[in-house]
Amino acid sequence: MGREREPGRGSGGPRPAGYYRLARAVLYREAVLFVRYPANAIGGIVIAVFFFGVLFYGGRMVAGRALTDSIEGIIVGYFLWTLSVGAYSAISNDIGSEVQWGTLERHVMTPFGFAPVALLKGLAKVIRTFFTSGIVLGVMLAVTGTTLELNVLTIVFVAGLSITSVLGLGFAAGGITLLYKRIGNWLNLLQFGFVVLVSAPSLDVPWLRVLPLAHGSGLLQRAMLNGTRFWEFPVADLALLVVVAAGYLGAGYLVFQYATRRARRLGVLGDY
Amino acid sequence: MELFPAGTLKAVMATREERSTDAAAGSDPAADGDGAGSVADVPDSGERRRDRRSADVSRSGSEGPEAELPAVAVSGLSKRFGSGPDAVTAVDDVSVEIPQGEIVGLLGPNGAGKTTLIKSILGMVLPDEGSVRLHGIDVREEPRAAYARVDAMLEGARNDYWRLTVRENLRYFAAIGGVDPDSVADRHDRLLDRFGIDSKVDTPVRNLSRGMKQKVSIASVLAGDADVVFLDEPTLGLDVESSRTLQDELRRIAEERGLTVVVSSHDMDVVEAVCDRVLIMSGGRIVADDTVEALLSGSDRHGLRIVSRDIDPALVADLRREFDGVTADTEAGRTRLRVAADTDDLYALMARLRERGVTIDRLDTVEPDLEDVFVELTRDTGEPR
Numbered sequence: 149m150g151r152e153r154e155p156g157r158g159s160g161g162p163r164p165a166g167y168y169r170l171a172r173a174v175l176y177r178e179a180v181l182f183v184r185y186p187a188n189a190i191g192g193i194v195i196a197v198f199f200f201g202v203l204f205y206g207g208r209m210v211a212g213r214a215l216t217d218s219i220e221g222i223i224v225g226y227f228l229w230t231l232s233v234g235a236y237s238a239i240s241n242d243i244g245s246e247v248q249w250g251t252l253e254r255h256v257m258t259p260f261g262f263a264p265v266a267l268l269k270g271l272a273k274v275i276r277t278f279f280t281s282g283i284v285l286g287v288m289l290a291v292t293g294t295t296l297e298l299n300v301l302t303i304v305f306v307a308g309l310s311i312t313s314v315l316g317l318g319f320a321a322g323g324i325t326l327l328y329k330r331i332g333n334w335l336n337l338l339q340f341g342f343v344v345l346v347s348a349p350s351l352d353v354p355w356l357r358v359l360p361l362a363h364g365s366g367l368l369q370r371a372m373l374n375g376t377r378f379w380e381f382p383v384a385d386l387a388l389l390v391v392v393a394a395g396y397l398g399a400g401y402l403v404f405q406y407a408t409r410r411a412r413r414l415g416v417l418g419d420y
Numbered sequence: 421m422e423l424f425p426a427g428t429l430k431a432v433m434a435t436r437e438e439r440s441t442d443a444a445a446g447s448d449p450a451a452d453g454d455g456a457g458s459v460a461d462v463p464d465s466g467e468r469r470r471d472r473r474s475a476d477v478s479r480s481g482s483e484g485p486e487a488e489l490p491a492v493a494v495s496g497l498s499k500r501f502g503s504g505p506d507a508v509t510a511v512d513d514v515s516v517e518i519p520q521g522e523i524v525g526l527l528g529p530n531g532a533g534k535t536t537l538i539k540s541i542l543g544m545v546l547p548d549e550g551s552v553r554l555h556g557i558d559v560r561e562e563p564r565a566a567y568a569r570v571d572a573m574l575e576g577a578r579n580d581y582w583r584l585t586v587r588e589n590l591r592y593f594a595a596i597g598g599v600d601p602d603s604v605a606d607r608h609d610r611l612l613d614r615f616g617i618d619s620k621v622d623t624p625v626r627n628l629s630r631g632m633k634q635k636v637s638i639a640s641v642l643a644g645d646a647d648v649v650f651l652d653e654p655t656l657g658l659d660v661e662s663s664r665t666l667q668d669e670l671r672r673i674a675e676e677r678g679l680t681v682v683v684s685s686h687d688m689d690v691v692e693a694v695c696d697r698v699l700i701m702s703g704g705r706i707v708a709d710d711t712v713e714a715l716l717s718g719s720d721r722h723g724l725r726i727v728s729r730d731i732d733p734a735l736v737a738d739l740r741r742e743f744d745g746v747t748a749d750t751e752a753g754r755t756r757l758r759v760a761a762d763t764d765d766l767y768a769l770m771a772r773l774r775e776r777g778v779t780i781d782r783l784d785t786v787e788p789d790l791e792d793v794f795v796e797l798t799r800d801t802g803e804p805r
Binding site for chain 1: 499501510536539542543544545546563564565567568570571572574575576578579580581582583584588591592593594595596597598599600601602603604607624644645
């Protein structure tokens with residue numbers, strides 16, 4: 149029986165994939181799941197809009213005009229909060245799901261490294277979150293009849309760096325999830341703490357600006373309420389935004405690496 | 421190319437071929453072995469396998485210094501879980517080398533340490549002691565470089581995303597594994613075709629049967645550029661034909677690409693049919709490391725099948741206390757007794773039957789198969805041979 153021989157390693161057979169290919173694969177998967185299973189995304193949007201509706205109409209009944217006067221700030225804060233929740237769960241929930249599905253080990257055994265792949269997958273989810281949060285923002289503006297300065301570049305830049313710090317927290321939570329599988333659900337409660345961070349008075353209490361979201365939230369308010377473009381912000385403000393983002397992401401990365409190593413030591417990596 | 425020309429298909433392992441001492445052999449269905457009809461299905465001889473491996477290395481293009489390195493080199497590997505009196509030694513000072521292109525079966529009872537050993541080799545469990553090298557690359561020191569050379573199917577049908585289609589899964593995991601999906605598309609097509617799921621490429625995996633999901637997982641792992649592959653229970657959920665196809669594909673890929681495969685399975689038939697070599701673990705240690713042929717020929721224990729009308733339940737109970745592997749079933753007044761016995765056991769058994777006045781209607785000896793050897797080696801204390 150004649151058989152055509154397959155080309156082997158380094159002889160015109162499989163070609164190595166770089167980070168570009170990896171990014172394409174991860175983004176493609178995210179896009180496919182988003183399009184093929186829209187119920188999840190739509191469900192998230194509906195819930196976010198519902199909670200905003202409760203907040204807006206309920207608040208108006210209680211606070212009346214006081215709330216209406218500050219509605220722009222609430223909308224910006226709510227928009228950033230939905231982004232934060234998406235960024236936080238991007239890695240932590242994803243790892244929990246991979247463990248549950250049985251696909252985690254294939255991501256551990258990647259020549260790109262587990263942490264970079266996890267980060268890339270997190271970024272893919274953040275991109276998706278920008279899309280869904282954008283829809284939520286549009287609905288909020290339509291429902292309240294509010295107008296905001298919507299400079300997309302500035303919003304993406306400031307909001308992106310703001311939620312990078314949360315991505316770091318998600319990284320850490322993902323690592324802890326590897327060690328203690330059931331804790332992931334409890335860690336999700338942290339998302340409600342983001343409300344405090346988003347609304348933190350960082351202008352009045354300067355040290356709050358080193359916390360995740362707080363400084364970025366202030367800048368985003370200025371961008372969306374006053375129309376400040378990102379290049380118009382003081383360099384020190386932008387530098388702090390970058391440093392806080394990098395700091396929390398780096399810290400989260402270290403926690404993730406430590407937790408992964410400990411999970412390997414304990415032999416619980418991938419256990420469910 | 422024909423992998424196993426008829427002339428070389430020597431039935432080295434007549435594993436289930438029975439030699440009946442009964443002139444009426446064939447009248448008893450229990451005595452029907454696979455016989456000559458199974459010759460075409462038995463694997464190649466150990467010598468041929470060794471020839472194949474030496475040919476593989478030259479074909480795979482690894483003729484340089486790397487070709488001399490074992491594909492897998494485990495040295496003094498130990499792993500304990502817990503501490504104090506509750507500590508469990510899952511892997512105990514295991515050392516083993518697997519040359520490139522070899523297909524190795526890893527057997528052991530539950531809790532023997534197989535999974536911990538595999539996960540330690542793959543770097544998913546950090547061993548307390550010892551080292552692991554894949555093609556000379558230390559997995560602990562250079563995990564990324566090592567992972568470019570190795571892949572594994574540890575979760576069977578759960579190894580893929582069920583919401584993605586078959587094709588999407590294969591492409592995604594190729595990229596995650598560091599391989600350009602376009603460059604292995606032909607391999608994907610071929611494997612899907614061989615496994616009979618080529619018509620399902622655009623079907624979400626969740627809509628496939630368990631066996632099909634398993635095939636997708638296997639295809640995904642085998643199609644990449646890894647030259648060491650670990651397969652945990654690869655035939656779980658596969659029908660007989662699919663299992664045969666998998667065996668063929670493993671042999672083909674091992675031959676053509678010099679792929680090194682470690683198969684952990686409780687399916688002795690698959691291991692016996694496809695593996696060049698078998699590692700048997702018990703109590704965290706490797707208690708046997710040899711070719712299938714050597715393991716079978718080295719076993720002193722044979723199965724004895726005795727048919728008599730004089731064997732009553734009380735005698736069976738007595739024999740169970742005294743001998744290993746005693747099974748019995750009674751039909752139409754005749755009891756068929758099976759006992760695993762070495763030479764000493766044989767004499768003792770005959771003496772006991774004679775003592776109890778048993779007239780033997782029929783006596784068969786059954787050549788030990790891998791399962792018998794496995795039971796023999798893992799039954800006792802787990803001490804190495």
